[in-house]
Amino acid sequence: MQNEIKLYVPSSLKNLSIIRAMTKTYLEHQKVEQKDIMKILSIVDELATNVIEHGYEYKSGDIIIELQKNNDIIHLVVEDNGVGFDESKISKDEGGMGLFLAKAMADNFKVEKKINGTKIKVEKRVKEEI
Numbered sequence: 001m002q003n004e005i006k007l008y009v010p011s012s013l014k015n016l017s018i019i020r021a022m023t024k025t026y027l028e029h030q031k032v033e034q035k036d037i038m039k040i041l042s043i044v045d046e047l048a049t050n051v052i053e054h055g056y057e058y059k060s061g062d063i064i065i066e067l068q069k070n071n072d073i074i075h076l077v078v079e080d081n082g083v084g085f086d087e088s089k090i091s092k093d094e095g096g097m098g099l100f101l102a103k104a105m106a107d108n109f110k111v112e113k114k115i116n117g118t119k120i121k122v123e124k125r126v127k128e129e130i
Contacts, residue, residue, distance in 0.1 A: 003030065003068060003069050003070075004066065004067065004068040005022075005026055005066070005067050005068075006064065006065070006066045007019070007022055007063075007064070007065045007066075008062045008063075008064055009048075009062065009063045009065065010060065010061075010062060010063075011051060011052050011055070011056040011058075011059070011060060011061045011062065011063050011080070011082075012052065012060075013049075013052055015063075016045060016048055016049065016052075019044060019045075019048050019063070019065065020041055020044065020045060023040065023041060023044050023065070023067065024037060024041060026067050027040060027041075027067075027074070030069040030074075031128045031129050032069070032074065032126045032127075032128065032129065033126060033127040033128060033129050034129070035127075036074075036124065036126040036127060039105045039124065040074055040076065040124055040126075042101070042102070042105060043076065043102045043105050043106060043122055043124070044065065044076065044078065046098035046099070046101055046102040047078035047098075047099075047102055047120055047122075048063050048065070048078060049098060050098050050099060051063045051078065051080040051082065051118075054082070054083070054085075055080035055082030055083060055084075055117060055118060056080060056082040056083075057082070057083065061080060061081055061082055062080070062081065063078065063079075063080060064077070064078070064079040064080065065077070065078055065079075066079075069126075072125055072126055072127070072128070073107075073123050073124070073125055073126070074123070074124045074126050075121070075122075075123055076121070076122040076123075076124065077119060077120070077121050077122075078119075078120045078122075079114075079117065079118070079119040079120070080117045080118055081114075081116045081117040082116070082117045082118070083117075084113055084114070084116070084117060084118055085111055085113055085118040099111075102120075102122070105124070106122045106123065106124055107123050107124055107125050108121075108122065108123035109121075109122055109123075110122075
């Protein structure tokens with residue numbers, strides 16, 4: 001599909017700015033309103049940070065990000081091949097606050113466990129810039 005992008009970015013805190021810049025450029029190209037761009041950037045930032053900290057535990061690996069705009073919905077997938085999602089870690093000191101915030105900003109939020117790693121699917125309804 002022509003309005004879909006898929007990024008493979010090495011898992012590193014240094015690369016969060018690259019992820020944000022590429023996501024922002026894609027959303028601007030899709031004519032998404034700035035207010036919605038900021039929310040989606042916050043979601044991507046939280047999820048990518050979780051991959052680095054919890055999925056790969058600061059070791060090497062790829063953060064896989066997919067973005068697609070379908071009418072007024074942005075479909076975002078953030079995926080890793082790390083240690084997997086630990087549902088028992090839900091308190092802020094154990095790393096649950098970022099997921100909580102990302103989920104609160106999304107219209108639809110689904111965590112899928114994989115054999116190796118985690119895939120998080122997010123849907124966010126957006127407005128187009130006028």
